[in-house]
Amino acid sequence: MSKILWEASKERKFNSNLYKYEKFLFRKYNLKFRQKYSKLLQWSILNIDKFWDSIWDFSKIKGQKSKKKLTKSKVFYKNLFLPKSKLNFAENLLSKNNQTKAITFVSENGFREEISWKQLNKNVSKIIKFLKKIKLNEKDRVVAYMPNNIQTVEGFLATTAIGAIWSSCSPDFGTNGLIERFSQIKPKVLFVTDRYFYNGKEIDILERIPQILKKIKSIKYLVIANYPGQNYIKKKIYFRNVVVFKWNEFNKFNSNIIKFKYFDFEHELAILYSSGTTGQPKCICHRAGGVLLQHIKEHQLHCDIKENDNVFYFTTCGWMMWNWMVSALASKASIVLFDGYPMYRRDDLLLKIADEEKITLFGVSAKYIDTLKKTNLSIKKKYKLKNLKTICSTGSPLSQDGFEYVYKKIKKKRSFGINIWRHRYCFLFCTWKFV
Secondary structure (H helix, E strand, O other): OOOOOOOOOHHHHHOOHHHHHHHHHHHHHOOOOOOOHHHHHHHHHHOHHHHHHHHHHHOOOOEEOOOOOEEOOOOHHHOEEOOOOEEOHHHHHOOOOOOOEEEEEEEOOOOEEEEEHHHHHHHHHHHHHHHHHOOOOOOOEEEEEOOOOHHHHHHHHHHHHOOOEEEEEOHHHHHHHHHHHHOOOOOOEEEEEOEEEEOOEEEEOHHHHHHHHHHOOOOOEEEEEOOOOOOOOOOOOOOOOOEEEEHHHHHHOOOOOOOOOOEEOOOEEEEEEOOOOOOOOOEEEEEHHHHHHHHHHHHHHHOOOOOOOEEEEOOOOOOHHHHHHHHHHHHOOEEEEEEOOOOOOOOOHHHHHHHHOOOOEEEEEHHHHHHHHHHOOOHHHHOOOOOOOEEEEEEOOOOHHHHHHHHHHHOOOOOOEEEEEEOOOEEEEEEEEOO
């Protein structure tokens, strides 16, 4: 007989998003599941049209929802959900515009900065004006070769706000890794950071740019950002036939309240890539409506993310979990970005950040948990982690020893659940919840 690892208290259960969603379905469809998850799951499978329609309403998506919920096809990928519905992906992520914290950035060297929702809206507005000034059109491609920092998120939001298509690679990909990906999609604009740091080593990115521009001739505009907390690298590099801007030049533009244009539910949002283990990486284009609803469903119903939560995932902007983490803004949660080596100068660096930044959802890989286990660190003796509600592990399957380590060494009260996610990839996603 299976052992029950954890069961929510009545208070925790009745305050959960999943419980509120069940009540919402009763009001909308007169459905009664009596807190039986298996029944709710079965209903969602058999009524996919009503299910996704209800996710739109429950999460209060900003947009225009059509009355038609589903256009069926015998070809799986030609099924259309919420056809003729319209929305703007970025508008839904810029879900607040006040002085509370939206994004925090922490570098391995300890540099920290944060911006409010109000400042985030202003910064995105300025980048939008720049993109319109250079006559970037809908469905033009904007690519980024940047670390996981605030500027990268701002570039993503501005790009998607005007209906252009985003794609990003992290600097650790190397020049050839970037070229074999971006050369396939013919980008018009390249955002790049002048350098990055890893395990105490400073790595120059600008010296790679001439080769990138030589191989990807579609790039007409180059925008160079300085690494957070650092001055721009002072060196002369020749960039062939492109217009060069510095990120701080965006400040020349006035910020205004953003007027969001609505695009089709199936409008192209971002291009991600397969791993490249079986030849050249394959481009995978993700659509705005599907990504938004899928992420919100996972965030709110699976991970119980709520307004003012503080979401962290150890990722680079070259991995799909970066997109997943950034989408947490749509649930009015703030996000915490980390760039660098996760064990720089101390094995528990990320847990130290989780404690100091009052992180509520802490996302890492199975490999990271296994590495912590080998150090035999007892995290719960050093850090209270009072705000931590959920730990997520994704990527490769986590070993049994890894589970036991989390239970024994990180936080006492816990639960474990497995979901299989399908973002056109399949992978194990493990979740611990704490009370």
